[in-house]
Amino acid sequence: MRKSLTYSLLLLLLITACTHRFEGVEDNTPVGNMECLWQTLDQKYCFFDEKEVSWQSVHDAYLPSVQCIPTDDYLTLFDTLASMVNTLNDGHVNLYSSFDVSSCSTWYEGYATNFNWSAIKSYYIPSYRVAGGAYYAILPNDSIGYMYVPDFETPVSSNNMAYILRSFLPCRGLIVDVRNNGGGDLSYAYQLAATFFSDDQVIGYWQHKNGVGHDDFSSLEEQHLHKKDMPSSWFRPVVVLCNRHTYSAANFFVSMMRYSDYSAIIGGVSGGGGGMPLSYELPNGWLLRFSSVRMFDRDKQSIEGGITPNYLVDDDPQTPQDEIIEAAIQWITNYYKNDTSH
Amino acid sequence: MRINNKGVLLFTACLLLEVLFPCILTAENVEHENILKIQYGGAWRQDQYLSPTLYDGMMVGLGNEWWQPFSQDSRLGKAGKLDHWQHVGCMDLLFDWTYNPTRSNVLYAVGVNVGWGAHYTWQWQQQGVQVLLGPYLDWSNTVKYHVRNVNKPISLDASLQAMAMAGVSYAFHGKNTSYRLRYLVWANLIGVDFMPDYWQSYYELTEQVQGTVRCAGMWNHRTLRQELTLDMQFPHSTWRVGIAHEYDEYGEKNMMFSHEQVSAIVGTCFHYRLNPKHNFTIF
Numbered sequence: 001m002r003k004s005l006t007y008s009l010l011l012l013l014l015i016t017a018c019t020h021r022f023e024g025v026e027d028n029t030p031v032g033n034m035e036c037l038w039q040t041l042d043q044k045y046c047f048f049d050e051k052e053v054s055w056q057s058v059h060d061a062y063l064p065s066v067q068c069i070p071t072d073d074y075l076t077l078f079d080t081l082a083s084m085v086n087t088l089n090d091g092h093v094n095l096y097s098s099f100d101v102s103s104c105s106t107w108y109e110g111y112a113t114n115f116n117w118s119a120i121k122s123y124y125i126p127s128y129r130v131a132g133g134a135y136y137a138i139l140p141n142d143s144i145g146y147m148y149v150p151d152f153e154t155p156v157s158s159n160n161m162a163y164i165l166r167s168f169l170p171c172r173g174l175i176v177d178v179r180n181n182g183g184g185d186l187s188y189a190y191q192l193a194a195t196f197f198s199d200d201q202v203i204g205y206w207q208h209k210n211g212v213g214h215d216d217f218s219s220l221e222e223q224h225l226h227k228k229d230m231p232s233s234w235f236r237p238v239v240v241l242c243n244r245h246t247y248s249a250a251n252f253f254v255s256m257m258r259y260s261d262y263s264a265i266i267g268g269v270s271g272g273g274g275g276m277p278l279s280y281e282l283p284n285g286w287l288l289r290f291s292s293v294r295m296f297d298r299d300k301q302s303i304e305g306g307i308t309p310n311y312l313v314d315d316d317p318q319t320p321q322d323e324i325i326e327a328a329i330q331w332i333t334n335y336y337k338n339d340t341s342h
Numbered sequence: 343m344r345i346n347n348k349g350v351l352l353f354t355a356c357l358l359l360e361v362l363f364p365c366i367l368t369a370e371n372v373e374h375e376n377i378l379k380i381q382y383g384g385a386w387r388q389d390q391y392l393s394p395t396l397y398d399g400m401m402v403g404l405g406n407e408w409w410q411p412f413s414q415d416s417r418l419g420k421a422g423k424l425d426h427w428q429h430v431g432c433m434d435l436l437f438d439w440t441y442n443p444t445r446s447n448v449l450y451a452v453g454v455n456v457g458w459g460a461h462y463t464w465q466w467q468q469q470g471v472q473v474l475l476g477p478y479l480d481w482s483n484t485v486k487y488h489v490r491n492v493n494k495p496i497s498l499d500a501s502l503q504a505m506a507m508a509g510v511s512y513a514f515h516g517k518n519t520s521y522r523l524r525y526l527v528w529a530n531l532i533g534v535d536f537m538p539d540y541w542q543s544y545y546e547l548t549e550q551v552q553g554t555v556r557c558a559g560m561w562n563h564r565t566l567r568q569e570l571t572l573d574m575q576f577p578h579s580t581w582r583v584g585i586a587h588e589y590d591e592y593g594e595k596n597m598m599f600s601h602e603q604v605s606a607i608v609g610t611c612f613h614y615r616l617n618p619k620h621n622f623t624i625f
């Protein structure tokens with residue numbers, strides 16, 4: 001009896017000794033947070049090659065200044081780490097804290113604004129309707145439908161689209177404006193794009209990271225556009241308007257629309273954001289968002305740097321009309337002139 | 343998120359097997375013990391797939407546990423070789439909510455644990471002491487939801503493990519009450535874990551399930567559960583109070599998953615006997 005109990009206790013002690021409590025918890029110091037941020041991006045960020053950034057050099061450049069930051073100086077730490085991640089020149093790389101959010105602006109600086117919603121409302125659509133995430137109206141005197149999608153945070157559902165297209169029944173063309181659309185849910189972009197395709201098709205490719213090395217990627221995986229996501233269809237001319245602030249899911253929407261048989265892309269070069277973002281927490285509770293999955297168009301070309309439209313047109317902010325919308329109207333008019341079958 | 347059909351089938355089959363197995367082995371004309379219990383306590387979680395920080399918070403649980411002798415009708419039973427063997431099963435539903443150190447985020451976790459074990463018992467009737475030792479099969483699944491993460495909010499703990507279970511109990515009597523003090527401990531030996539790679543999102547896992555199920559043993563997965571309970575048998579009811587502790591950690595390379603909880607247990611026990619006509623008698 002005594003022997004059994006002794007053996008049981010020894011066994012319990014042996015088992016307890018084999019356990020380690022919470023290994024590898026990162027230290028919440030300025031250097032600990034920086035190292036966690038650096039390593040997370042080093043292993044998971046997907047665009048090092050495309051950005052031509054030497055991430056090790058960035059580490060070595062920033063470490064001395066981070067080492068000098070006092071533990072309680074969270075503002076300096078935030079600004080330093082924000083500056084560090086902004087070297088990637090990627091709008092999908094952000095640092096979120098309870099007091100600030102970092103964002104990179106270099107990817108759109110130097111580009112024309114190319115969008116003025118107030119001017120569009122006063123000049124083209126003094127009255128409009130709203131269906132889901134879309135504002136829509138028929139342009140006066142032109143029999144052309146205009147639909148503005150400011151983001152993909154709100155869906156334009158198949159039900160919304162059925163009503164929108166019903167109102168555009170007398171129209172000979174449609175303008176889908178995704179300027180200043182910063183993205184959102186990619187599935188909403190797929191759904192809207194399916195309106196302009198007659199059947200399922202491969203519309204792009206994704207490539208996942210499958211290792212910690214900068215070049216460790218899976219093979220390209222096909223991404224399919226499914227017609228069942230959007231039963232309504234529009235098979236008349238459609239022009240997609242974009243500018244540098246057309247980003248992320250909206251950028252992918254523009255990429256998809258290039259393959260529609262009835263479409264043209266007009267405006268400025270889109271913003272890019274061709275990497276699906278993931279996020280990871282730092283030891284101090286800040287959240288780091290970063291591009292992790294590379295997206296390619298149907299021709300297997302990267303869309304991270306943005307998409308050049310079929311017709312590059314800049315808006316002149318000094319004039320009341322929108323030159324990009326005017327170019328779209330012109331393209332639709334020419335479409336019928338050039339193609340007598342319609 | 344698309345879920346692999348084979349995975350769902352395998353998961354369901356294992357769960358059903360775990361639940362039905364004790365029912366198949368249910369013995370007749372002997373006393374069975376069943377315990378319904380609730381748990382409440384503290385929880386700590388570390389999931390480096392979702393976050394590098396250690397989360398802490400609270401947990402609640404609801405569980406059912408049953409202890410049964412093996413049937414004496416089998417060949418082994420008739421030969422008297424099952425006289426000292428019992429089997430035990432349990433099913434626990436657990437929920438915990440934990441916070442990061444800066445309290446800027448919350449991690450929710452819902453888990454279902456199903457287990458079955460058999461053990462040999464040594465009894466010293468006069469002293470009221472019983473020692474038990476035997477194997478235990480544990481099937482644990484916990485879904486964790488990280489509120490702030492973008493495109494990667496969910497993580498899953500899933501493991502099927504063969505464990506060793508040991509315990510000692512001491513029965514004694516008061517004036518109008520009988521007591522049983524029992525200490526149980528479980529430790530894992532070998533099994534399989536589900537574990538995603540560090541860089542994989544669950545979008546990717548749906549396409550690349552291969553390689554996420556890994557062989558587990560004490561070299562990469564350590565589980566220790568302990569439970570100290572006191573059963574109090576009153577004239578018309580039996581109640582249990584106790585304390586439970588669980589520590590579980592697994593991982594490879596630079597990614598660790600850990601979980602610890604300490605909880606108070608309150609439960610009620612009832613005993614029943616199945617007669618050959620399968621009438622159910624509680625006493």
